[in-house]
Amino acid sequence: xxxxxxxxxxxxxxxxxxxxxxxxxxxxxxxxxxxxxxxxxxxxxxxxxxxxxxxxxxxxxxxxxxxxxxxxxxxxxxxxxxxxxxxxxxxxxxxxxxxxxxxxxxxxxxxxxxxxxxxxxxxxxxxxxxxxxxxxxxxxxxxxxxxxxxxxxxxxxxxxxxxxxxxxxxxxxxxxxxxxxxxxxxxxxxxxxxxxxxxxxxxxxxxxxxxxxxxxxxxxxxxxxxxxxxxxxxxxxxxxxxxxxxxxxxxxxxxxxxxxxxxxxxxxxxxxxxxxxxxxxxxxxxxxxxxxxxxxxxxxxxxxxxxxxxxxxxxxxx
Amino acid sequence: xxxxxxxxxxxxxxxxxxxxxxxxxxxxxxxxxxxxxxxxxxxxxxxxxxxxxxxxxxxxxxxxxxxxxxxxxxxxxxxxxxxxxxxxxxxxxxxxxxxxxxxxxxxxxxxxxxxxxxxxxxxxxxxxxxxxxxxxxxxxxxxxxxxxxxxxxxxxxxxxxxxxxxxxxxxxxxxxxxxxxxxxxxxxxxxxxxxxxxxxxxxxxxxxxxxxxxxxxxxxxxxxxxxxxxxxxxxxxxxxxxxxxxxxxxxxxxxxxxx
Numbered sequence: 262x263x264x265x266x267x268x269x270x271x272x273x274x275x276x277x278x279x280x281x282x283x284x285x286x287x288x289x290x291x292x293x294x295x296x297x298x299x300x301x302x303x304x305x306x307x308x309x310x311x312x313x314x315x316x317x318x319x320x321x322x323x324x325x326x327x328x329x330x331x332x333x334x335x336x337x338x339x340x341x342x343x344x345x346x347x348x349x350x351x352x353x354x355x356x357x358x359x360x361x362x363x364x365x366x367x368x369x370x371x372x373x374x375x376x377x378x379x380x381x382x383x384x385x386x387x388x389x390x391x392x393x394x395x396x397x398x399x400x401x402x403x404x405x406x407x408x409x410x411x412x413x414x415x416x417x418x419x420x421x422x423x424x425x426x427x428x429x430x431x432x433x434x435x436x437x438x439x440x441x442x443x444x445x446x447x448x449x450x451x452x453x454x455x456x457x458x459x460x461x462x463x464x465x466x467x468x469x470x471x472x473x474x475x476x477x478x479x480x481x482x483x484x485x486x487x488x489x490x491x492x493x494x495x496x497x498x499x500x501x502x503x504x505x506x507x508x509x510x511x512x513x514x515x516x517x518x519x520x521x522x523x524x525x526x527x528x529x530x531x532x533x534x535x536x537x538x539x540x541x542x543x544x545x546x547x548x549x550x551x552x553x554x555x556x557x558x559x560x561x562x563x564x565x566x567x568x569x570x571x572x573x574x575x576x577x578x579x
Numbered sequence: 580x581x582x583x584x585x586x587x588x589x590x591x592x593x594x595x596x597x598x599x600x601x602x603x604x605x606x607x608x609x610x611x612x613x614x615x616x617x618x619x620x621x622x623x624x625x626x627x628x629x630x631x632x633x634x635x636x637x638x639x640x641x642x643x644x645x646x647x648x649x650x651x652x653x654x655x656x657x658x659x660x661x662x663x664x665x666x667x668x669x670x671x672x673x674x675x676x677x678x679x680x681x682x683x684x685x686x687x688x689x690x691x692x693x694x695x696x697x698x699x700x701x702x703x704x705x706x707x708x709x710x711x712x713x714x715x716x717x718x719x720x721x722x723x724x725x726x727x728x729x730x731x732x733x734x735x736x737x738x739x740x741x742x743x744x745x746x747x748x749x750x751x752x753x754x755x756x757x758x759x760x761x762x763x764x765x766x767x768x769x770x771x772x773x774x775x776x777x778x779x780x781x782x783x784x785x786x787x788x789x790x791x792x793x794x795x796x797x798x799x800x801x802x803x804x805x806x807x808x809x810x811x812x813x814x815x816x817x818x819x820x821x822x823x824x825x826x827x828x829x830x831x832x833x834x835x836x837x838x
Contacts, residue, residue: 369637459674463738466632467688467745468664477687481678 305555313549315542324546334550336514340430340525341554344505345498347434347519352442353491359442360449365475376450383443391507394436399427399508406431406520417517424522428510431519433527436504441494448493452486453479485569492565496558499529506530528554581608581779582648582665582748584629589643590808591621591628593636598624600808602643604798611771611780613790613817616800617832621809622783623671625800626751629781630666631659647748664692667747671754673734675726675741682722684737685709688745704744712740713770732763739770743778750774752782756789768793787833791821799829 321329359379363372403425410421456479464474505527513523526534528550535547584606591599599621606612614622627633628641631652645652652662667688675684685705689696696704705722709715714736718729726737735755742750752771756764764786771780771793784790790797797820802809813826824830 457674459670459672460676462632462635462670463674463676463741464687465635466630466663466668466670467691467741468660469691470660473691477691478676481676484678 309548309552309555312545313552314545316545316549319542319545323542325543330546330549333546334528334553336525337528337531337550338553338557339515340509341499341527341529341557343430343517343525344433344437344509344527345495347431348437348441348498349491349495351435351438352445352494353487355438356442356445356490356494357449357487359446360453361475361479363446363450364453365471365479376447379443379446381443382439383447387440387501388503388507390436390440391504394432394504394508395428398436399429399432401427402429402432402435403427409520418519420518421521423520424510426510426522428508428522429520430509430524433505433509433524434519436508437498437501440501440504441497444497445487445490445494448490449483449487452483452490456482488565488568492561495561499554499558499561501527502529502533506533581777583608583779584749584781585644585646586629587644587646589625589628589641589645591624591633591641592639594638597808599628599800600810602811604811604814606779606781607796608779609775609777610795611775611782611793612796612798613794614781614783614798614800615785615787615790615832616809616812617802618785619809620800620802622798622800623753624809625811626753626781626783627668629749629751630668631662632668634659664688664745665747666749666751667742667745669735669738669742669750669752669755672758673731673738675729675734675737677725677727679726680723681709681718681726681729681737684726685740685744688741692745708740708744709737711743711774712736713766713773714740730763732759732766735759735763735767736770739767739774743774747778749779749781752780754783754785757785764789787821791817797821799824799826799832801828801832 316324316330319330321327324330324333326333359375363376363379367375403423406419406421406423406427406429409419410423413419414421460478460482461474464477469477506529509524509526509530510522511524511526511531514525516523516525532547532551535543539547586602586604586606589599589602590597591602602625614626616622624633629645629652633639633641641653643653647665651657652666675681676687679687682705685708686701689701689704706715706719709718714733717733718724718737726734729737735758739750739755756767759767768789771782774780782790782794794817796814797817798814799812799820800809801812813820813824813829815825819825820829821833824833
């Protein structure tokens, strides 16, 4: 008893306890890496703010388009969000279905090959997707757009006139969907496979069919992972530059008409297309639109975090 | 409605590996049958073959017959999903659904069976099942909290409540107390003695005192060596197994001379 009293254990975190050099080095490295992230983030934010500042205070008529900064950036923000949302709406269900098929339905051999192929989609450079979109996908979609205009034209989304080249917002959305498919599907697949067999067997032993087991045990457990994967995909879709710049036929402002050739551009594609021709205040304006993109992606990430945390008690992590 | 189970010439495989060989046994309704034996002897595998959970593992299959009240569970026209609704199971580690509340955990099986159930009926069922599992008084104020927040023993009783909520004919328990402390173990053993009035219970246990305390019949599984299939060496009333077993191997195991 007396020996324990003479050396009271110091409470954790005071730093007085004996620490091995290895631990100290590792803790320092980890801390440094963590701080580095914050420094980089702060640096990027500062750069965007400083460079965008002249555009923020400039009189409206000096901004390209003569309508002021807001009316310059608004269609770009709209186009960015529209393309990304289309991509997300198309890709997420497909990616979850692929992940389920690979994880729970496909024979093991096929599952491995399929998983590998889906991962390979992520390795294709975005410019290749751009060429694929404009030379292959867009012409193929033209008949579909004409059909949509004829039969579903009363819905504002398909009001037309249908593009004759197929270089529409919907085409861009579909190309982006293919691009973000592998990341969502890979992350979903991983979390689905991590569902403890305990939970899966619990459902099966209650007399659940395979689909019921997936609904009871797999989806709830994997939900936050799927949301996380979708948000990563959304991040890529929001920031995608080359594929959009190549495929999208840009003219006109905010419109929900997905199949015409008059589309708003996206922020990233617009920067890529306009930057070589720009100088002076025009560059500040483009950077200001980049700041807007930065804020959007930041907000998207916060939102995703909030969604995942909302039911943290029930997440299965405890 | 408790039912009897007759197993004849049951061989259980993992792929090409014969894990359990030639089991013949009759399990009586409204009683507790304990299965004991060293690790890896196939008692859990045998237990899982009784509700067709064995075949969930890729490549796993059985040959032979498991007849429950005249119906062969492995008949070609029998849906394993239906079998599992009649033969409930409690696992070694408590496994309440972490994403569900206590209430939803208990109601989960019933929601699978019949989607349309009035709220009041479901409330009654949940209360009845939790009372049946001796858990109601401990959780009645927090039915909407996650089941994973309970203690280990409470979680295991929640799993029992979940299993009995669907009114199965048979309840299989795979080492239900091995992850629990003695007090929780006692609570579950008491519960088993109550439940055997209504269900046929088969329990796998490494705890021989537990088998002696709760069961009417005991089966001893053993295997002759690594890579050899496990066999049911002896199946007798528990008193006989623990006082005067027929087989030398059983006596050696029970008296702690090996295993």
